[in-house]
Amino acid sequence: MTPASAETTYSVLDFSDLNGWEDDDHAAALDSFRNTCLDRKEPDWESLCAVSGNIENPRAFFELFFRPVLIEDGQDPLFTGYFEPELDGSLQRDGRYRYPLYSVPPEVRRTGSFLTRRQIEENGALSGRGLEIAWVDDPVELFFLQIQGSGRVRLPNGRMIRVGYGGSNGHDYRxxxxxxxxxxxxxxxxxxxxxxxxxxxxxxxxGKELLWHNPSYVFFREVSEVPAHRGPLGAMNRSITPLRSVAVDPRFVPLGAPVWIEKEGETPIRRLMIAQDTGSAIKGAQRADIFFGTGDQAGRSAGRLRDPGRMLVLLPIQRAYALLPEGEQ
Structure with a gap:
């Protein structure tokens, strides 16, 4: 990981500085860490991944091999939540199922940019091109499916298909x-x-005009090879875990790294999670989106979340101290 900007600051803390650290389920966090640690190819991360497979004391593993680093960029910390929606849909368009989930148009793959949300929806720019994965019955739920980036579609016969983020039209999220x-x-x-x-x-x-205020538009891909009992795929192309996986800004937080969350608000959270996902609205060193799971209840819990707090990244010891200015190492 390289510094994201000249204004970014790094502070190495002790585990005794983490509020509630000793009370967490470190074994659950270690399971999530193992799910993606093999995807980190740097030697220090590979060594830690190998060691993690033979651990009797998960808390001691994190304390022995990592140091918590507070990364700040001058922006206020903000924690939100996300979930995997379930929508009703069909593989054929009819009078009820009229709103398409599109796969990525070839020109987006070539250029990385495309028309705005308004232009796509109002003018039907993608109609008739065979890009439809499925049609759903609710345009509002479809809008929020795009914000979440992944979800499941329940077909009339009860079968589920799972879709994941395939790309975007290149416009900034509003x-x-x-x-x-x-x-x-x-x-x-x-x-x-x-x-x-x-x-x-x-x-x-x-309402339609309001939704068009957000020009960003998300395209999907089918990921039904992921079993229904597993979580959706995150940015590391691995299933993510409710309340153990978090979306971060990878300019500041390396994907696969453990992060200690201290979320304030009405329902405080003190928990070790793993940075296994990203999001178009997740920008900043202290910006995090907590994954709550699948379905309506998870959606209600995630939707209420908009709280301050702080996030600390657990980095391998040498990597952590290398971020400090000369003289503080």
Missing amino acids: SIGVEMVRRGIYEPHQVSAQVIKNWVRRNPAQ
Whole structure:
């Protein structure tokens, strides 16, 4: 990992500085770590991965081989949550299932950019090109499926297909919640995913325009080879684990690294998680998105989350101290 900017600062802390560290289930965190550690090809990470397979005391493993590093870039810390939605859909378009999930158009693969959300949806720019993976019955749920980046579609016969992030149209993500606050529709503390959904459904014409405020559009790929009992694939192409996997900004946090989460708010979280995913809205050294699982209950829990706190990255010891300025190492 290289410093993301000149303003980034690094502080190496002790495990005694982590609030609630001794009370966590370190064995559960170690299981998640093993799920992706083989994908780290650097020698120090490979060595730690090899050692992790024969550990009797998971907490001692982390304390012996890692050091917690607080990485700050001047931005306020922010924790949110995400989940894997389940939508009702069909492999054929009909009167109920009218809203398509598209695979990546060839021109996006070539150039990395494409039309805006409005242009795609309002003008039907992709219709008739054979890019449809499935059709669903709710455009609002489809919008939030794109924000989550992965999900499952329940077909009329009960079979599930799983879709994952395939690419995007290259436009920056804009928060609908922030825009609703800017327009005076809600106060910041009132905004959640469910509140946005309800408002858009009550105000269909204005709601469609509101969703078009976010020009970013996500394309999917089918990943049904992942068993239904496993989590969706994250950015490391491995299944992620509820409340043990977190999406981060890889400019600051290396994928596969353990991260210690101290989320404040109404329901504080003190937990060791693994950085196994990314997201278009996850930007900054202290920005993290916690994975809550699959389905409506996970969605309600994730949608309520918008809290401050702090995140510390557990790095191999030599790697951690190498980030400090000369004289502090």
